[in-house]
Amino acid sequence: MATSVLIVDDDSAVRDLLRRFFHTQGIEVSVLHDGAGLRRRLELERPSIVVLDIMMPDTDGLRALRDLRAAGEDIPVIFVTGCDSVAQKITGLQTGADDYLAKPFDPRELLARIEAVLRRRASTPSQPERCARERFGRFEVDFVTRALICGEQRIPLRESEFALLKVFIKHPYKVLSRVLLHDLVHRDDLPFRDRGLDVPVWRLRRLIEDDPSQPRHLQTVRGQGFVFVPDGEHAALERIRA
DSSP, X not given: OOOEEEEEOSOHHHHHHHHHHHHHTTOEEEEESSSTTHHHHHHHOOOSEEEEESOOSSSOHHHHHHHHHHTTOOOOEEEEESOOOHHHHHHHHHHTOSEEEESSOOHHHHHHXXXXXXXXXXXXXXSOOOOSEEEETTEEEETTTTEEEETTEEEEOOHHHHHHHHHXXXXXXXXXXXXXXXHHHHTTSSOOOTTTTHHHHHHXXXXXXXXXXXXXXXXXXXXXXXXXXXXXXXXXXXXXXX
């Protein structure tokens, strides 16, 4: 299974450096700018491992990890920090980190430590990915070939369509804001634009809706974002809005 990394660091230079390096290694990368939203992010996205900075201005890494472990979250975490004191290293490991790396560091060393942690964790993420195929309504999505299947018809999906549909399928019945959708789809590779999702959503609706002007699966929640309703029931959407 492919390795994916969530980088939580308030330093944009560090985020950009690690993102570029991991991309060259074929590793999926997403980023978070502070520790405050880490628990919420993990409810929506399941990376193989989290690289967590300790020294952040709002919610520091130690507090963020304490909150995760207190909630029973066992995802692998590697701390990185500019402070290399023995006391902080001990505190980090006692808090529940799997490893600790002081800045500045070589990204290759971080990758080696990630691989070592995942080997100790039996080389699997804390929560497995969904199966290779997923059904909704009259459709089936093949995640391996990136195709939408309806009866005998197999429809290849554009990269943007597949990425968007995969996010929705992983988070059914959850209202996802435009900002969050952008972050989950583009993984911070593109700047956010408020109307940037209009075309991908329109294209996706043309594929999965009987009437794109009256969508049942991919619904708009006015003022909040979008919600994916696998069974296409309007009653389910009313419960979500309520």
